[in-house]
Amino acid sequence: xxxxxxxxxxxxxxGPAGLMAAGQAAALGARVVLIDKNQRLGRKLxxxxxxxxxxxxxxxxxxxxxxxxxxxxxxxxxxxxxxGPAEVIEFFEARGLKTKTERGGRVFxxxxxxxxxxxxxxxxxxxxxVKILSGExxxxxxxxxxxxxxxxxxxxxxFAKFFILSTGGKAYPATGSTGDxxxxxxxxxxxxxxxxxxxxxxxxxxVWPKNLQxxxxxxxxxxxxxxxxxxxxxxxxxxxxxxxxSGPIVLDLAKKIGExxxxxxxELRLDxxxxxxxxxxxxxxxxxxxxxxxxxxxxxxxxLLPQKxxxxxxxxxxxxxxxxxxxxxxxxxxxxxxxxxxxxxTVRGLMGFDQAIVxxxxxxLKEINSRTMQSKIVDNLLFAGEIxxxxxxxxGYNLQICWSSAWLAGTFCGQQVKNLPVPGGKK
Numbered sequence: 001x002x003x004x005x006x007x008x009x010x011x012x013x014x015g016p017a018g019l020m021a022a023g024q025a026a027a028l029g030a031r032v033v034l035i036d037k038n039q040r041l042g043r044k045l046x047x048x049x050x051x052x053x054x055x056x057x058x059x060x061x062x063x064x065x066x067x068x069x070x071x072x073x074x075x076x077x078x079x080x081x082x083x084g085p086a087e088v089i090e091f092f093e094a095r096g097l098k099t100k101t102e103r104g105g106r107v108f109x110x111x112x113x114x115x116x117x118x119x120x121x122x123x124x125x126x127x128x129x130v131k132i133l134s135g136e137x138x139x140x141x142x143x144x145x146x147x148x149x150x151x152x153x154x155x156x157x158x159f160a161k162f163f164i165l166s167t168g169g170k171a172y173p174a175t176g177s178t179g180d181x182x183x184x185x186x187x188x189x190x191x192x193x194x195x196x197x198x199x200x201x202x203x204x205x206x207v208w209p210k211n212l213q214x215x216x217x218x219x220x221x222x223x224x225x226x227x228x229x230x231x232x233x234x235x236x237x238x239x240x241x242x243x244x245x246s247g248p249i250v251l252d253l254a255k256k257i258g259e260x261x262x263x264x265x266x267e268l269r270l271d272x273x274x275x276x277x278x279x280x281x282x283x284x285x286x287x288x289x290x291x292x293x294x295x296x297x298x299x300x301x302x303x304l305l306p307q308k309x310x311x312x313x314x315x316x317x318x319x320x321x322x323x324x325x326x327x328x329x330x331x332x333x334x335x336x337x338x339x340x341x342x343x344x345x346t347v348r349g350l351m352g353f354d355q356a357i358v359x360x361x362x363x364x365l366k367e368i369n370s371r372t373m374q375s376k377i378v379d380n381l382l383f384a385g386e387i388x389x390x391x392x393x394x395x396g397y398n399l400q401i402c403w404s405s406a407w408l409a410g411t412f413c414g415q416q417v418k419n420l421p422v423p424g425g426k427k
């Protein structure tokens with residue numbers, strides 16, 4: 001080993017959380033090193049929001065935001081109250097990045113370019129004189145008296161007073177998120193909640209959703225059923241793919257689907273007309289059939305459905321495509337209404353981590369101080385971002401988890417360093 005180096009804070013992982021944590025610790029006067037096995041920093045950040053980067057979620061107050069994060073949500077309250085959506089927007093705008101808020105409270109750069117978000121963070125690192133070690137794989141850690149003392153790299157050791165693990169989860173492994181941080185945390189004594197893909201597309205058993213590949217439906221409702229009991233639902237946009245289903249409402253339901261699958265078969269029910277109940281939809285069909293009685297069934301359906309769905313609906317309904325509307329029986333009409341309200345789809349499984357946006361699971365929150373992100377097991381170890389057992393729906397929630405947790409971790413380290421004795425007796 002040669003070229004050993006000493007820092008106040010060592011941050012491992014240069015995703016959104018690592019970039020923010022390193023920049024914040026350095027802004028408070030700490031000597032910081034940021035280590036990443038990729039040559040290019042922020043690869044996963046550049047992919048967020050389909051390259052537009054959905055920075056945060058601004059529609060709700062903190063209490064409503066927290067509710068979206070599931071069973072572990074209350075743990076995150078301190079972090080969100082300290083550095084929440086308003087603070088994130090202020091942080092980036094103060095550094096020249098103009099933002100805009102779109103439907104559903106989604107906040108994006110005005111430019112729609114994730115690269116500009118990354119540029120702000122890289123400038124933040126440069127301003128704090130953060131040492132960047134890219135293309136460096138961490139081989140392990142050294143401990144001394146129950147604390148971390150050094151990071152082992154291929155040809156050197158990095159010594160530090162504090163260590164922040166921000167290595168992400170297992171989602172999009174091509175970006176470097178391969179679960180390394182889980183193994184290190186476990187070796188250091190932490191409990192790891194089993195990682196599962198979250199915000200991930202769904203593979204279906206039926207072929208018909210795959211035949212509709214590329215079709216996007218807006219303002220539909222998708223519900224999750226198991227053992228004839230409704231378990232969850234979402235309203236919004238759905239996308240048919242070559243393997244089944246994707247789109248925001250599918251991604252948001254994937255975590256629940258993943259939880260249910262080990263127990264029994266999971267069924268999805270697609271409501272194409274959620275604004276109308278069954279009786280209202282049947283009455284609309286009655287009015288249409290009366291008004292356009294001489295139209296063929298297939299020629300009427302474009303008024304009701306996207307063109308790409310017509311063949312499927314005709315097949316499911318059993319109504320002849322050239323049958324006149326005024327010849328359709330009451331039973332046929334009611335069957336059609338039932339199909340439009342309740343298209344059943346059987347889940348084969350979830351797509352893997354390579355298509356997941358985030359990871360569900362990670363370092364057990366019970367072993368992390370929610371006010372500082374400090375480990376309760378190793379005093380000078382902290383966590384930030386996706387590595388912790390917390391995740392949310394689409395719409396900026398998961399990046400907000402990164403920003404908030406990283407801000408606390410970086411702030412704690414920076415403040416502690418200023419109070420620690422250094423050679424010469426200076427504070």
